[in-house]
Amino acid sequence: DAGVIQSPRHEVTEMGQEVTLRCKPISGHNSLFWYRQTMMRGLELLIYFNNNVPIDDSGMPEDRFSAKMPNASFSTLKIQPSEPRDSAVYFCASGTSGSYNEQFFGPGTRLTVL
């Protein structure tokens, strides 16, 4: 298995532009998580899906952020318009409820908003 796949790995954009981050979870996993990591705030859960349905989006910073999961093998996190304070590493993770509920993380997308 290739693990969780995220694209792009790096994104540099200008303030005001739309940014779309993509994630392909591990096949067979029914939960998907989007996290943001910064030095100041550490690792923050933005939103998670169970069986493609958003369960908790209370971590989404504001209306500029949106996430979709149209099917079990694909999810997007969109920021529109982007701002410099959105610069961070964004991780996608997937998992399945089981004995100890391990989450498998992707390599992350490093976003820089100028």
Place this chain on the structure above:
Amino acid sequence: GEDVEQSLFLSVREGDSSVINCTYTDSSSTYLYWYKQEPGAGLQLLTYIFSNMDMKQDQRLTVLLNKKDKHLSLRIADTQTGDSAIYFCAEMGGGQGFSFIFGKGTRLLVKP
């Protein structure tokens, strides 16, 4: 509110033991976790402990859980330079599904 606290930095010499500490808030957490993040990579599960256990040992790793004080620790014996990474403590959050609450991570630096 829910919060997981960790010290931010630890430096040890190669061959020494490392102890990383964590306090959590949700006494109903079924599992508690330690994740490792190497530079430029995502987090990877290192070990976990079930809440009805006091200790779990896995090769060089020992996890101690004190439920009364809501304190979790990770001990790495014979620490190697390859153990240099950020270590995250996590507990399962409340609500539906199984979202995790992560600490800010402890950066472990192992000096040769």
